[in-house]
Amino acid sequence: MALKERPKPFLLPEYCKGCGRCLDACAKDCITLSDQINPLTGLVPVELDLTDCNACGMCMDACPEPYGLRPAHEGEVQDFELEDPAKLFGVKPSDALEPSDIPNEVLPLPRTEPLVIKGTYASALGALLAGCRHVYGYPITPSTEGAELMAKFLPKLDGTFIQAVSEVAAVNMMYGTAGAGLPTMTFTSSPGFSLMLEGVSYMIGAELPGVFVDVMRGGPGLGNIAPEQSDIKLACHGLGHGNTQAITLAPSTPQEMLDLTMLAFELSFKYRNPVVILSDGYLGQMTGKVQLPDSMIKPGIPKWAVYGDAMHRKNLISSIFLTETDLEAHNHHLNAKYASMKVEARAESFLCDDAEVVLIACNTPARTAKGAVQDLRNQGIKAGLFRPITLWPFPVVDLIAAIKGAERLVVVEASAGQLEDEVRLALSKAGVRQFPEIESVRRMGGILPQQNEIMAQVLGKKEVRA
């Protein structure tokens, strides 16, 4: 039997950068550097004289260019006129399949009695019901129970919980799993959320879904572990570098921790964008009544995913747009997407219809404010509460309706005015120039505004007026 003849090398000089790595590799000295610059590349390519070539292949192994030195096709000789590269190599860049969506399945659940569980627990259950089986996290008080619950539950559901080396690693594991098209989430708290922001920017740039439950605590710096609404600014206006926005949800009850976590997954896949849930330390720890939904989700795989199979081979997850016009176009695309998220704005207006004093609050302070509204009503004062459920996009249409008859606005918050800034910005962007002077009840450092402080603010001023 005749030995199969090995192919000799072939080179299009246009694809030679003239590095000369092949010169040493050739034992027969068949390869020399040309004495002429190639006018197309501006480089000096090598030249082949294959008279003595024994087709050992070493030169091809030494060539760093995929389309540089390569085995000659049958009948192809190193003496040619340059043809159009598209003709030589074909125009189709890949034979990969055209991906299509594998949709989610909605699975019915039997009706159960209400659970009596903590906010973090409710959020974790919400994630599991939304189909999330991949959770990455780093322990940080007061969010740690979320990670602990996932570490307990997920192995029993053949899911994955990884305690990452840091929040930076955790968010990038999310980037990987989200890139594969699956639901993923983390529990964190303010300092940890700060660390994750690099990854959040990348996820937004690469258009990846993912849910961040930030159980906010006192800051700046290490601050303390008590509740503060310290990250409203960060979630609404500071999600890492670049043109970033994400829907930001602010639950105020354990039930909402579950409901809004489920919603967060839905929205994050709908818009291919992270969703932030801002909770506070009180709400995370608060036990309350939680009714489970009547269905759960078995996630599919979206067509854009890089799942690591034949169907999705074509895809790329990336936030790089090297050409300036490409990146500008990408930002226009993101802006259009952010604009389309406006329909997701949600709010609760409690007794605002005839309210003369409208309190504005979210998270646990909203519940305190609700108690104050009830007490004020009992005293004959027409008070109401406006509670934004989405902090971004801010529910400005609902806000305008809620404060229509208001003579006074009182923002109640556990921060130095981060919620008030959102209110002012939303009104300003909506072109509302006339609104009552904004009063505030603010506590910081891990202290939440108390009902008597709200009452004192509302009643105290009334007395002064009288």
Add this chain to the structure above:
Amino acid sequence: MSKASVFYDKFERHSHGQGLKGHATHYCPGCGHGLAHKYLAEAIDALGIQDRTVAISPVGCSVFLYYYFDVGNSQAAHGRAPVVALGHKFANPESVVISYQGDGDLASIGLAETISTAQLGAPITVIFINNAIYGMTGGQMAPTTLMGQTSSTSPSGRDQSNGQPMKMAELIAGLDGPIYVERVALFDAKQRIKAKKAIQKALKLQMEGRGYSFIEVLAECPTHLKMTPEETEKWVKECMEPVYPLGVKKDLTIDPWFKRNPPCFQGEKLLSLAGATYEHPVRACKGFPTHLAPQDISLKLAGSGGDGAQTAAMLIARSAINEGFDATHIPSYGPESRGGTSYADVHVAEDEVLNPGSPDPQILLAFNAPSLAKFGPTVRKGGYVIYDSSVVTEAPEFDPSIKVFPVPFTGIATDLGKAVVKNIVALGALQAATNIFPRETFLTAIRVALKDKCALIPLNEEAFAWGIKSVEALDQ
């Protein structure tokens, strides 16, 4: 075959495939990356895993890995490639995930991710291109820059003040997680053959689910070393190799272990984990306890860690919810892990708890003297104070409208043989003192809470009964 079919037929992502860029890499002449790409492509081809492969492009010169490889591609932030790789691997354990990284990415900014991922040992493959210099940012010092080597940030040569070069293959091999670690080079035909084999072996080990593999490739960067490609090959051989010896650093024979079932989406299983129940608990209440408050009752339970204040609070909340009311419970603790203060704010409301905090409770349950002293004065007029008279020897003065119940929680519990049931004694006392809910409501909640520890139910029932008796004795 004209080239490994794992390379795209045309590099559309490279400047939209225009002109020569459609078929040429962005690498400088003589760069080692091109060879590493080629060997990686050949290995993927040889193993027939193109469809399963996910390549993670790092930040550095190889940031555009995804221009060339016709596989699933994901581009990571600087240094984060190995953890992005893990995210892909756990999402689809069948995928073959490659984290391709340079020295700045892997050995500097991503060091924590590199080490922790290696130690985790999940089967991914890391290809580490060590060329002793930062390429993309333009010739700065790398963690692997040699002593004495000049760079734009070590202009007089790396010296003691810059620290020593990082020997990553040795460092990784020293961990327990990896199963295969080898350092290879590209400077001559012999080394290139070894490099090809090592890359292929690393991928094969991953495919077989055996573990984490790490290939360090000593590569040439003629541009930033300011040498010809030929001189650079010589430099790698003569200067780099003595510092970074070639060869296998670790090669364990290990059985395939990375097998994962597909995630479970059975509703019943999830509900059972959540502790959900289907049966409506029997309701014993005739209506909301309006004798305490028309709509919303505020309670405070206070003691130190171990007193059981939180469990008692939980049982009150559960009792209320079983009765169809709303309830909340907020615990707060001192900073100590054990033995610090332990307070609970509880609200019970007919429809909805508005404010869950209890700064001025109607009912105070105090387990010790400091708690009684602290919260006693906050109790509303007409309210209830129930405290452990075993440990509080001197009670403060209260407003005459406040009903005060000194009950020896600890004494009774100790007599029953288990001091830990003092919170259940307290709950019995609370029931008798306030009649917030009928006895049966509490007992149902206690039985449900102890459903996995049935043996303890009689003791707890007895403790509860003793709490009631003590309050009744006070009344007489």
